[in-house]
Amino acid sequence: MRQFTNEEIKKYLEDTNENVIPLQEVLGKCFICGIPLDQLELPEGPENQVVCLKDRSYFVESFDSYENAESELEFEPELLKKDESGLIPGEIILLAWCSGKNTKKRIPNYFYSSYAVDVATSIDKLLNKNFLEYGNYHEQLNALTVPQLSELLKHNKIKSKGIKKELVQRLLDNDIHLSNIPEVFKLTDEGEKILEYNEHIVSAHKDKYFPVYMATRYRKSFQYPIRFEELKLGVLDILIEEYSKKKWLFPLSFSLSECLEVKGHHLEFYYKNYEQALVYYLLLIIINLYDVTRKIRFGVTRVDYSDIDRLITVGNIDKKKFDYLFDRALGLFDFEGYDLELIFLDEIDDLRETICNIDYIKTQGYIEKYISGDFYIEHSPVKHYMLISDIKKY
Structure with a gap:
């Protein structure tokens, strides 16, 4: 077994x-x-x-x-392509990660599984290219944790309470030189320049909504320097435009729904622009409900109202403003597979009221009115969404 x-x-x-x-x-x-x-x-x-x-x-x-x-891991081609410095994106992220870390620190598995990086080989490369070096004794001490420093001070019968800076200074003031602590990595001036130029890669790695390969793929579409937040919004605008005008030359890895969701999230949390964020969340939920009523999707469709409800509340958006933003969202509704001309005026009014009131009974009535077939709705008030299941295709 x-x-x-x-x-x-x-x-x-x-x-x-x-x-x-x-x-x-x-x-x-x-x-x-x-x-x-x-x-x-x-x-x-x-x-x-x-x-x-x-x-x-x-x-x-x-x-x-x-x-x-x-x-049998597969990686987006952008993650395997070396830049002018001879580094792939994962090695740039590794360079940022190594800064200030001791050499015994456990290295995350994502470097291999997400970025195709052989860590031992790549660290040797970063050292040989003079992007990374070993730090001095002071920097070695700074890489230790507070409990480790306290233990060393106790062992040498020195006061062991205080913040890290104080503990490190006590060891130095008492001329205690320890030979058994690990080496520490330090960025060189060249390494600092590499990270400064590739800030978009490191920031995309830290952003769970926007992948590194997308930041790398579209970086040259923008003039340097550009802040990551602006790059991210610019890329999303490019993708949404490609979806709406069907101009892409290859299948897009980032789906339309992901584009709308990430843009709404970014506008809300980075820019606090609740009204503009609501436009994109509305567009996303309109497409979801439209998919249900047109039987485009088959199986289980989740209709999630939590973002709409939150933005109406934090943005203090009244009915008049909601109607205006709803119409703006409909004005963007021109993507492959979604023909606005198939939605009748009474259906649009029903849709508007259904979403604005966050009312699951009205949603069920809306779907029953505009779809034929056997289905049921399971509503979870705690998670604030419902599952629409067993929808029949044409």
């Missing part, structure tokens, strides 16, 4: 959270049957965090598929 380790399950959970579904939505439940684990008989190994005993064999099969997929 397949035996799992704690590390394997931990890695599986991290990958699920990053690439499949937020863990808060599934933790405590069986990943296969969805029933709370405390209501089920569980296996003995660490896999009991994610699966019940009855579904363990199915989980083993799915885990094997997950491992095989990881061993």
Whole structure:
């Protein structure tokens, strides 16, 4: 019988959270049957965090598929292309990560799994190219944690309370030189210049809504220098335009829904422009409901009102302003697969009222009026969305 380790399950959970579904939505439940684990008989190994005993064999099969997929990783071409300095994007992110870290620090697995970086080889490259060097003794001490510094001071019978800066200075003032602490990485002047020029790559890595390959793909479309926030909005505008005018020369990796969602999020949280953000969230939900009524999507469609509800509240948006923003959203509604001429005036009015009131009963009535076929609606007030299931195609 397949035996799992704690590390394997931990890695599986991290990958699920990053690439499949937020863990808060599934933790405590069986990943296969969805029933709370405390209501089920569980296996003995660490896999009991994610699966019940009855579904363990199915989980083993799915885990094997997950491992095989990881061993055959595919990367966007932009992530494999070297720049003028001879570095791929992942090595630039590694350069930023190494700054100030001691050489014994555990290096995250995402460098290999997300950026195709062989860490040991790439660190040697960064050192050989003089982008990275080893720091002095003071910098070595600064790379230690407060508990580690306190322990060293205690061992030498010196006062061990205080903030890191004070603890480091005490070790230096008492001329305590430790030979067994790890080396520390430090950026050279050339390394600082590399990071300054590639700020968009490092910022995209830290931004969970906007991938590094997209920032790299479109960087040359903008004059240098440009702030990451402006680059991100500019790229989203380019993609939305390509979708609306069908001008792309290759399949877009970033879907239309992702473009609208990321732009709405960016306008709301970076610029506090709640009205403009609402336009994009409205456009996203109109497309979702339009998909349902036109039977474009098949299976389960999630209609999520939480962003609309939040923005109406934080933006203090009244009915008159909502109607104006709704019309602006409809004015952007011109994408492949979505023909506004198929929506009648009475349907638009119904749609407007349905969304504005965040009323699930009205939503059900709207869908029953404009769709034929067997379906049911499951509404979760806590999660603030509903699932529209079993929709028939034409």
